Amino acid sequence: MNHPFLMVLCAGLLAWPLAWAQPEQALPSPTVQRIMQSVVSVQTRSDEQANTARTLGQQRLGSGVVIAPDTVLTIGYLLLEAETVDLIDHQGRRIPGQVRAVDNTSGLGLIRALVPLRLEAVPLGDSDALPTPGKLWTLGQRESELTALELVSRRPFAAVWEYWLEAPLMTLPAVNNWSGAGLFDQRGRLVGIGSLLVQDVFGDQVPLPGNLYVPVNLIKDPLPELLRQGKSLGPAPSWLGISSQALPGGGLSVLRVSPNSPAAQSGIMVGDTLLALQGQALDNLPDFYRRLRAVGPAGSTLTLSIRREGQVRQIELVTADRNQSLKRPSSI
Structure with missing residues (x-):
């Protein structure tokens, strides 16, 4: 085994105490039972015209965890533009719910049950x-x-x-x-x-x-306001509506532009290369996102340098709140 990559991989695995290599540590039975009854199925359906239906599908299935008598915590992409929400508990009961909030910063979402869950919160x-x-x-x-x-x-x-x-x-x-x-x-x-x-x-x-x-x-700090009014206190984070990936030689290749987003309205197109934000070169996605946050909240003005067909141009745009681009579910 002289291949450098295999040697690095095996060395890393041997040095790391992976779970399946350790003796099993069982949780106490009451703890297991509380967890087992707290996890529910989450079934959602969005309108076929929803912006996210093309990328996430119109029907979505996942899980959620009961964290309060009428509240389930789940992953936010299950809830984006969802018109209907159903919860199914460990006994097979189908419980209607509604989207309470999606926190775009963390990516987490909250569901409110419309009838009593009768499940112990975790x-x-x-x-x-x-x-x-x-x-x-x-x-x-x-x-x-x-x-x-x-x-x-x-x-x-x-x-x-x-x-x-x-x-x-x-x-x-x-x-x-x-x-x-x-x-x-x-x-x-x-x-x-x-x-x-x-x-x-x-x-x-x-x-x-x-x-x-x-x-x-x-989710802990914004949780009270998310439950109370369906959104966090303070301004929303800046959003451009660009899906991109880093290029080997520097810059970011634009893979997708969200409809009606600041990027779409400013003329940014799939295939463009993002070169700089506020005059500072972009090398990778974490660098891009840190600089975008540093610009300020939604409504901030910024300048992107892009390359298209060999020509470099400067594009000025105003960032937006991502939630404003999504169809608001009738349940909220």
Whole structure:
């Protein structure tokens, strides 16, 4: 085994105490039972004309976790522009719900049950205090038992669609039922909500697939206002409506432009290359998103340097609140 990549990969795995290589640490039975009844199926349906129907589908299925007598915490993309929401508990009861809020900063969403859930809420844990590595458990909708995971990384994550988390929860082994699934600590407290399957939990050097869970601490501060009025206090973060990826030689290639977004209105097109923001060169997505946040909240003016067909041009635009581009569900 002299191939450099294989040597690096194996060295990393041997040095890391992965969950499946450790003796199983069972949770107490009452804790398991509380978790099992707290995870519900989330079924949503959006209008076929919704902006997100093309990318996320009109019908969506995932999980959610009961965090209050009438409140379920889930991943936000299940709820974007959703016209109908149904919750199905561990006994098979179908409970109508409504979208209460989607927090674009964290990517988490809240559902309000329209009839009593009659389910015990799970307390929120402290996702910032989790040891890395450390043992955690996950449960998704319609699963009959918990799956043991290992928290292996808190590396920053930047997605192509203007979404960035500074310290997500990266876990192994990879599981398939991640969308909105609960992640629980050794006391049975909810510490994360499943979001994605990622191919590189350790980063580009060791491309090992696992899952990304959104830390619950990101929702704690805005939670009271999200429940009270469906949005956070203060101005919304800036949004351009650009999906992009880094290019080897520098700059970002535009993959998609959201309809009616600031980028679309300013004439930015698929295939353009973003070269600089406010005169500062762009090299990668985290750099892009940090600078976009530094510009200010929605309504701020900025200048992008782009290259199209070999010509460099300057484009001035005003950032927007992403929620304003989405169809507001009639349930809110």
